[in-house]
Amino acid sequence: MRIVGMMSGTSADGIDAALCEIDGAPPKLQVRMIRALARPYPQPMRQRILDACRPETGRVDSLCRLNVDLAEAFASVALEVIAAAGLTPDQVDLIASHGQTVWHQVEADGHVSATFQIGEGAVIAERTGITTINNFRARDVAAGGHGAPLVSYADWILLRHPEHWRAVQNIGGIGNVTFLPPLTDSSSAPLAFDTGPGNVLIDAVVALLTGGAQTYDRDGQMARQGRADAAWLEALLRHPYYERRPPKTTGRELFTSDMAQSLLADGQARGLGPNDIVATMTALTAHTIADAYRRFAPAAIGEAVLAGGGSRNPTLVGMIASLLAPAPVLTHEALGIDSDFKEAMIFALLAHETWHNRPGSLPALTGASHPVVMGQITPGRNFPRLTGRA
Secondary structure (H helix, E strand, C coil), rough: EEEEEEEEEECCCEEEEEEEEEEEECCEEEEEEEEEEEEEEEHHHHHHHHCCCCCCCCCCCHHHHHHHHHHHHHHHHHHHHHHHHHCHHHHCCCCEEEEEEEEEEECCCCCEEEEEECCCCHHHHHHCEEEEEEECCHHHHHCCCCCCCHHHHHHHHHCCCCCCCCCEEEEEEEEEEECCCCCCCEEEEEEEEEEECCCHHHHHHHHCCCCCCCCCCCHHHHHHHHHCCCHHHHHHHHCCCHHHHCCCCCCCCCCCCCHHHHHHHHHHHHCHHHHHHHHHHHHHHHHHHHHHHHHHCCCCEEEEEEECHHHHCCCHHHHHHHHHHHHHHHHHHHHHHCCHHHHHHHHHHHHHHCCCCCCCCCHHHHHHCCCCCCCCCCCCCCCCHHHHHC
8 A cells, every 4th residue: 555654743843744655464564665755834833833732822713723724734745745756646545644742631640541633634635635544542542541652563563673672762852762572582572651851852942042043953063062960960850750650651741841941941040051951951861761771671672773853963862872882872774764754654554554454552562451443534535446445
């Protein structure tokens, strides 16, 4: 099947789209990325998303409109990646849209009671004519799971090492890890959870320090020129989320823009310069990742494989590599996977499994009571052809 997978993450910086060709069934799924592209949100759209993620500014009328406007943007990007591949919409079977998370309700005891992604699937199906699957996380949450990290199921299928345990670490707005047993181990289960902030606090502090001129620390330049404050870092690492046992998930609901403003004020009160503050936020991400491995990894890892925007930050990657040594730290490119578009590719894979009535998660990964078939299917104009073929 040809499937367009689309993703907009916690950073809310834009839409990633990957047109993939997928065949087979687990454990022998075959995925080939045909074409991929990323399109940033215009700043007014990004601000609308960020406002929707805050209870103080997330109004019901603006949220209703944003649900449709985002879907229009997703549909446009889907058509663009199809055209860039030299194909037409009638040559594509499915669109898989993660949408945009605006709220992930984690209760005081750590369980997730609700999750909310917007980007109306009906609009995408109508504009493209392609059957669309969206709202993937809700079914896992309904079954008692965290609805995340969903990329871990694909990691389980595609990325196990023949001989040693592998940590697959995504660093988007939030960091998440999947610990994968080797193929030679038929008795151990994988483990997946959110490690804590990925880029979300780094990005927010950089934007505040630069008055919005920069939205992230490009190539880790600010952090590289600064020095992390050890005493402040030690205090930050006492946040109770890091001690909570998996399964666990988090998001902007915990690591908020208000938190970033408070951290900036705290750093300035300590007499730190802008680069030192960014270096400390970067070190916080690196240390929470390494600390999560130390606390919760089921076995010693043979290597860590990084993906997401954070894998493009050499200062952050260097910190992680130092903390995890002697285990090597790789990027997904070393395994033949484009780090920038991995999540978009994985939602294409999840849609493939949904269409074939197969689960897209494991209880060991999300904490759900049983495996579930995820997502909601909105028929496009190609739906009769798809069902006839099935």
